[in-house]
Amino acid sequence: MTDSGAALRGLLIDLDGTLYNGRQMVDGADTLIHMLRARSARYLFVTNNSSASPETVADRLNAMGIPAEPQDVCTSAQAAASYIAERQKGARVFVVGEEGLRNALTDQGLQVVEDNPDIVVQGIDRSLTYDRLSTAVRHILGGAAYVLTNPDVLLPSDGELLPGAGTIAAMLRTATGVEPALIGKPSAILMNFALERLGLTAAETWVVGDNPATDIAAAQASGCYSALVLTGLATKDNYNRLLQAAGVIADAVFDDLHKLKLHVDDKLQRSIN
Known part of the structure; x- marks a missing residue:
């Protein structure tokens, strides 16, 4: 794992495979978002899904126990x-x-x-x-x-x-x-649109996702720090192969959302202080 050079101020978080798999919440997704809210961190749920409205996405997340408002959602x-x-x-x-x-x-x-x-x-x-x-x-x-x-x-x-x-x-x-x-990941267009909504620069923002070919590639294209989580497509067994196939390098790799939460919480506290 490498460390982000700039203070962490915001996150662009993937959904399917990162916070949930199908209709099942990924363990720790709820506590991660509660922590971000408690720290008043800026974040958006960024999805390639073009079919659902932000309201529909927020309803789906809330039904799983992940707190969300329509304004938290950014779609392709x-x-x-x-x-x-x-x-x-x-x-x-x-x-x-x-x-x-x-x-x-x-x-x-x-x-x-x-x-x-x-x-x-x-x-x-x-x-x-x-x-x-x-x-x-x-x-x-x-x-x-x-x-x-x-x-x-x-x-x-x-x-x-x-x-x-x-x-x-x-x-x-x-x-x-x-x-x-x-428009969508791995293009930088979606990420730059989300950054503008956050009011942050790429250097201040982490992209969190489970797919090297979309999430990590989009982070690299837009200049954001990338955090790969092994909660969906990428696993302990295949993530190195997937990164190599996508031609990208993740700045950090986390086994689960609990480890991501601890690291992000520490970074946010240091950014505030």
């Missing part, structure tokens, strides 16, 4: 909507995705349309049809820009793996030959 859908609105205010967008993505786009004043879009925005869409896929291809080939919320090929769901947003993106890439603007 919100970051995608902000990214588009900053570049083309009021843009016309065709959506391949679900309610959380549509709501995030309209919240930013973007127009969700079926015809003549400026941009095709794509996330996970569990009701995807061949006709909708064909329409997206037609729009992209016709000149619409292509924005992808997140590259996750597989989506964990109740103990099984289902096709994710990255699987749909593979079809659109193959059909159009167009590479999308990638």
